Amino acid sequence: MKRAAVAYEAGFHVLMGDARSQAASMVIEPGGTEGGADNRHRGADQWLYVASGHGEALVNGHVYPLKAGALMLIQRGDTHEIRNTGESALKTLNVYVPPAYSASGDELPPGKSD
Secondary structure, three states, rough: OOOOOOHHHHHEEEEEEOOOOOEEEEEEEOOOEOOOOOOOOOOOEEEEEEOOEEEEEEEEEEEEEEOOOOOEEEEOOOEEEEEEOOOEEEEEEEEOOOEEOOOOOOOOOOOOOO
C-alpha cells in the first residue's frame, strides 16, 4: 500500500505511482496553460479531476469547460491543452494509466515505467 498527501504546489508534480498507474498534481496560475497543440500521451490515459478553480480543456480541437468537481478522461493519443480562465489557481489531480512520467516529471515513452 502506498499513500501520499496531495499538496497543490505551483506547476506539475508526480505524487506517487507503481508499474500500472500514477498520480500527479498540477497547478496552473490565472491566464496560464499546460500542454499544447502537439501535447499527447501516446502510452497512457489521463484522468483529470478539478479540485478548485475554473478553466477549459482543449481536447482534439474541442473546448470543454472545467470547474471544481469536474472529472475528464483524456484518452491516450488525444491532443490536449489545459487553460486557466479563472481568477485563482486551477488545481487538478491527474491519474495516468499506465504511468506517463518519470518521478522527476519527464515524459516516459509508451509502454515504459520508471
